[in-house]
Amino acid sequence: MNKVTITIDNQTIEVPENYTVLEAARSIGIDIPTLCYLKDVNEVGACRMCLVEVEGARNLQTSCVLPVRDGMVVKTNTKKVREARKATLELILSNHERECLTCSRNNNCELQALAEELGVRDIPFEGEKTNLPLDLSSKSVVRDPNKCILCGRCVSVCAQVQTVGVLGFRERGFETTVGPAYDKGLGEVPCINCGQCIAACPVGALREKESIDYVWEALDDDSKHVVVQTAPAVRAALGEEFGLEMGTRVTGRMAAALRRLGFDKVFDTDFAADLTIMEEGHELLGRLQNGGKLPMITSCSPGWIKFCEHNYPEFLDNLSTCKSPQEMMGAVIKSYYAEKNNIDPKDIVVVSVMPCTAKKFEADREELAATGYQDVDYVITTRELGRMIKQARIDFVNLPDEDFDEILGESTGAAVIFGVTGGVMEAALRTVAEVVTGKELEKIEFEQVRGMEGIKEAEVTLGDKTVKVAIAHGTGNARKLLDDVKAGKKEYHFIEIMACPGGCINGGGQPHVSAKDRYTKDVKAERAKALYAEDEAKTIRKSHENPMIKKIYEEYLGEPNGHKSHKLLHTHYAPRDNYPVDDEANFKEITADFKEAAACNE
Known part of the structure; x- marks a missing residue:
């Protein structure tokens, strides 16, 4: 150069x-x-x-x-x-809703930080302000147009990175707003609830739809047995909410904090990730051996699932029928756990702590209610858990490490890497390789499926068969990959797709990272290190060797992909309507106009 x-x-x-x-x-x-x-x-x-x-x-x-x-x-x-x-x-600031004390981004707002740095003490340009209603139509994301500063970051990440394109610039001049076309709400358009717009927003114009009050209410209800589960990626980022270095692993302190918040049981979604591998791995083997629909595509990421339903319905039969680990855990808690402890499922409240805003939408899906009750009752993000811990005035940084509760808190190294792109693929390969060959792997790290390239490909030998696999993260990369498969340019047996760039570690519900820190730090790599480090520290690193997984099959489920596990742990998906072509073209036209005007360097 x-x-x-x-x-x-x-x-x-x-x-x-x-x-x-x-x-x-x-x-x-x-x-x-x-x-x-x-x-x-x-x-x-x-x-x-x-x-x-x-x-x-x-x-x-x-x-x-x-x-x-x-x-x-x-x-x-x-x-x-x-x-x-x-x-x-x-x-x-003259047209900005300046109610900082009640804003979700108070003390973590890029606009607020700039005002302090530049010494803004009063606003000399007071004039007319926009006063628009909140968009509460989505189950995952709240849009507040009164806090929007028209920076375009959400528009760009939605259109260029995720290629979803449901946000655009509307009207002109003082009337300009950002949102879906024709004044529709986010819940009325093919938003996939990934929350990458929230992660990109520098202010409080986009935020998750909070469930904190519902969780507090459940914890205060003596008639309810309230159980919490935590996703793999949460432990890699929660510490940032309390000033710890990015990538600090806080698994033990997180379990301790949840217990102090008052949950009756503290379980690890990693257990269900191991369960997912057992079901998904055997499903893959069944498809390979019996001429099933290929490539099989992972189904752990609810943002990806909704993207597929809207944009690639022809691939719905390729999706694994496995529920996500969050939903598997909820189903197991309200069946196996409930029966073992003589608790009526109607009295159990399952709370999930997730790095993902799309999990809120997923938990409300009608098809995810294996016991007649929703598998998961409430989903809070990593950020929301941070707020709850602060509200309870718990000294998180100085908490002693504690373990998860037994049985549904036991997990392997394979489970914890679910939170990073390539992790589901690697976890599956660790189990499938040994099931096929009947031999123990000499090296269990599948380095070829690791890394932050948008699309990764590999060939893996399983006995006498070479299996072609691919990994994509971010739905923009998923679109490229699936278009190549549709066109016959690529052929695979197994594909892993995560909706968010980097996987769950960079989910829409993770702690906010400023544009300045994004510039100087590799956020995805730092958080991924924490998960790989926990994997290496585990005594057991393959899902099929988890003794508690063996126990649940022996006592309750029978066998992977058996009748009972299919009833509890598997589901189906259906096509959803997408935008008419005219609407999509309208978004592209508005966005192009804005970029052309903004790029003029006067």
């Missing part, structure tokens, strides 16, 4: 010629403020917060989209720049 020489704030440096001024400045520790900028997602120069002064230019320039050129001289902290940034921020 050729380099150019530029001067920024009197420092002369060499940088790659494809850098922007923002990238060049940050490479030497000069932090230019941004608001709409989100690396590799939204780089449009819309908010004008990253203005700099360039020698020879008449006007201030937006550094996030300004290419470097040889000999360029840039000033990032002149009086003109500071005044322009502050005035821009004051204009944004």
Whole structure:
């Protein structure tokens, strides 16, 4: 890569010629403020917060989209720049609902942080404010247009990363809003509830639909037996809510905190992940041996399932019939656990702690009620659990480690890696390989299915058969993969798909990470390390060797993919309506207009 020489704030440096001024400045520790900028997602120069002064230019320039050129001289902290940034921020705030104390992003808001950094103490541009109703139509996501700053980050992640495209810019000028076309709610369009828009939003305009009050109410009801389960990825991120370093594993402290909140039993969804491998692994073997529908595609990610229902109904028969681990755990708690403890399922409340907002939608699916009651009653995100622990004034950081409760709290290393892209595939291969060959694996790490490439492929030898597998994370990558399969360009036996980029570790319900931290830290890699470390620390690392899994089959289920397990642990999916072509085209047109206008570097 050729380099150019530029001067920024009197420092002369060499940088790659494809850098922007923002990238060049940050490479030497000069932090230019941004608001709409989100690396590799939204780089449009819309908010004008990253203005700099360039020698020879008449006007201030937006550094996030300004290419470097040889000999360029840039000033990032002149009086003109500071005044322009502050005035821009004051204009944004003039039409912003500034009820920070009651906002879900209070003390974790990029707009709030900028206001403090730039010394905004009053708003000189008070004028008309938008006053629009909340969009509460979704079971997972709340949209508050009064807090929206029109940065476009949610639009870009939805359209470009996830290729769902249900968010766009509506109207023009002061009337501009962000949302689905024709004033529809998120619950009325093919939103997949992945929550990546929430993760991208710098303010409180998008948030999960909270279930905290329902959980507190259940905990206070003496007639209810309240059980909690926690997903693998939660332990890799919950510590961030309490100031711990990204990637800190907090499994034991999490179990201790849940017990102190008052749950009757604290179980680990990892147990159900092991159960999923037993069911899914044997389902795959059955399809391979009996001429079943191939490729078989994993069904653990509810965002992916809904994406498939809307966009690829022709692949519904390819989906594994297995419920997700969350739903399997709920079904087992309200059947096996209830019977062993003589508790009526109607008196059991199952609460899931998930890294995923789509799990809220999944828990409400009518087909996921194996005992006549919903398998899972309430889903709270990692962020919501953090809030509950803070509300209870528990000193999380200094809690001693505690174990999960027995039987449904036992799990293997294979289960914990479910939370990272490639993890379900690797866990399945560890079990399927040994079931097929009858021999113990010499090396159980399948490195070829690890990593953060958008699409990964591998060939795995299982006895006398070579199995072709693929992994995709983020529904944009899933779309590319499935289009190749449809076109006959690719042929696989087994595919793993996760809706969120990186898998559950980067789910829409995980702790917020600012655009600045996203720029300097590899969030997905840091959280993934925690899960792989827990896998390596486990005594048992293969699902079929979990003694409690063996016990539940011996005592209750019988055999994998048997009659009883099918009734409790498997389900079906159906096609859903998608957007008419005109609506989709409308989104693309509006988004293109915005980007073209915002990219103009005046």
